[in-house]
Amino acid sequence: MKKLTPSSFSHSAAKKFQKNDSGFVCINCGFVVPALRSSSRDHCTQCLHGLHVDINPGDRANTCLGLLEPASITAGGRKGYVIHYKCQVCGANVNNKTAADDNFEEILKICKAQQPS
Ligand SMILES: [Zn+2]
Numbered sequence: 001m002k003k004l005t006p007s008s009f010s011h012s013a014a015k016k017f018q019k020n021d022s023g024f025v026c027i028n029c030g031f032v033v034p035a036l037r038s039s040s041r042d043h044c045t046q047c048l049h050g051l052h053v054d055i056n057p058g059d060r061a062n063t064c065l066g067l068l069e070p071a072s073i074t075a076g077g078r079k080g081y082v083i084h085y086k087c088q089v090c091g092a093n094v095n096n097k098t099a100a101d102d103n104f105e106e107i108l109k110i111c112k113a114q115q116p117s
């Protein structure tokens, strides 16, 4: 039996923890990215850059924190588009799904910039 009282959590202790679905300020373009309710927000909705924060999607367990630059985009069928990132710090390749409110102009721009294979 656990008894929780409102005073159990002091402000200073509780605020050190960030929820996975919290919004963030994009370090690439400075846009304040709002939280995504359906899943973890993993990239900027405006410039589509992300941060290398996950080892597995949404876990925020990676200490790299490098800038993820969108390199290419592929259509992922019903799930929309998949953005393929390259981390500017450790060079890892990371894939993220696009979100419903991503800047579609930017998605098209990356699609057009891709070399036809
Ligand atoms: Zn951005």
Ligand SMILES: [Zn+2]
Residues within 6 Å of the ligand: 052, 064, 065, 066, 087, 088, 089, 090, 091, 092
């Ligand atoms: Zn990295």
